[in-house]
């Protein structure tokens with residue numbers, strides 16, 4: 001076995017490859033948030049291990065969990081204010097959403113029996129553990145509410161379950177922010193203060209979107225307002241989050257994560273305008289707007305997911321902020 | 330067996346990279362003792378082209394990893410390199426340039442953090458702290474959720490593709506239980522890897538650092554020794570001859586769970602915002 005490198009120069013002439021590299025400006029159109037500077041790494045290799053999760057499973061889990069949680073609040077409100085059409089769609093959406101997110105979680109684990117291991121303990125330092133218990137409380141309530149709604153069986157218990165799901169729902173929608181932020185991934189951890197608001201805004205927009213699609217225009221007022229409110233909260237929180245993240249915000253503006261975040265913003269705002277405003281008169285606008293809000297919410301989750309992966313794959317997002325922190329100390 | 334939790338001191342590794350010769354005996358001994366499989370698919374052979382490093386980094390199937398760094402810097406970072414004695418050894422033309430070249434080698438391993446993010450985020454309790462103060466995965470409890478992988482600030486722990494569970498250095502938990510030192514430390518021919526009581530190792534490392542500084546190796550520094558750092562200090566710490574990031578180590582890692590109370594508070598506020606906000610959409614208007 002001889003030279004494994006193409007460059008077979010003798011040791012004294014060999015270029016020292018210590019991984020010191022200078023990165024040019026990149027990102028079409030987007031201005032880098034922080035001026036580029038050189039940093040050192042080991043052959044450009046990532047410092048962190050990137051998440052092993054598949055985007056479809058985990059970003060899908062975030063989206064469906066948010067949709068379910070916020071839908072349950074709408075369902076409870078619709079039930080209390082006598083809007084049967086809105087209630088039925090929202091209860092159904094909650095059950096479909098939570099079933100889908102459970103499926104995604106089990107798919108990620110590989111084997112259904114592995115989910116049971118989650119029930120060995122309650123661990124506040126692990127958002128995944130807390131989330132599991134939230135789902136254990138929320139899932140059956142959301143399920144009972146939807147099943148009773150459709151079959152008419154045990155209507156009183158069904159209505160009580162819908163209220164219970166409406167109370168736990170917001171926690172289901174919000175806990176996924178600490179789930180992602182409680183990692184070393186720069187683009188997730190860096191946004192830990194604002195991410196919960198991005199996620200609940202996104203959840204409200206999704207639930208509002210579903211309500212606009214499923215409920216008659218005469219009952220969908222709260223869904224329209226939810227889509228507008230959710231969009232405003234999500235867009236404002238996402239901007240605030242990116243501003244406070246320094247270099248770690250870059251993946252939210254570049255690459256796949258950046259494209260998805262841009263698409264999310266456009267779709268969410270379009271959904272709020274089309275569905276929330278025009279949807280008051282036109283059923284077509286309500287449905288189209290609702291679909292845009294749902295798609296926007298999904299894009300937000302996939303955008304945040306991919307931005308995190310991008311930030312874990314490039315050592316500069318780990319090394320440079322830590323260097324700066326050391327220097328400023 | 331008696332409960333040794335109160336009397337058993339915390340055990341650790343001190344890896345003095347200034348005497349590492351890059352023999353990879355630690356990598357081999359670790360693989361052999363722990364029956365760690367070779368890389369899947371490639372028949373165990375993989376040439377990265379990055380100096381003599383063909384394992385690339387720590388992972389599910391590499392629990393000790395020797396890094397190789399080639400630099401145009403005086404050997405050992407010695408500041409008095411100008412006065413090296415000519416030993417009259419036969420050499421190549423341009424012999425004197427050779428003193429401008431150095432080769433750093435370092436055997437990396439799980440840091441067995443005092444505040445271990447992997448352990449904190451594990452939802453099943455598969456990761457636990459042993460009576461030796463080390464952090465170990467129980468393979469029969471790990472359910473492959475993968476949460477510990479992005480949580481580790483050093484990129485140590487990783488999933489094995491075939492079974493989905495996570496694997497990393499156990500500091501040879503089985504050997505420690507039998508009063509033996511870990512396989513890597515046992516195999517290391519230069520004592521670059523030292524195993525022992527953490528307090529003793531810290532004192533020894535301080536001495537070694539002072540010795541190197543006195544000898545003019547101003548670049549020498551300890552990494553992971555400080556119990557006041559972002560992870561509360563490492564159970565496995567290092568003496569390095571350059572910045573940590575040159576070795577692929579994060580310069581100032583912080584355990585993510587330090588911010589978790591703040592995250593829960595913000596998430597609680599966000600959940601309340603969602604509940605109140607959505608309730609408000611039902612107020613006022615009829616439709």
Ligand code: SF4
Nearest residue numbers: 439440441442447481
């Ligand atoms: S280095 Fe990573 S895997 Fe090892 S104890 Fe610390 S957090 Fe866990």
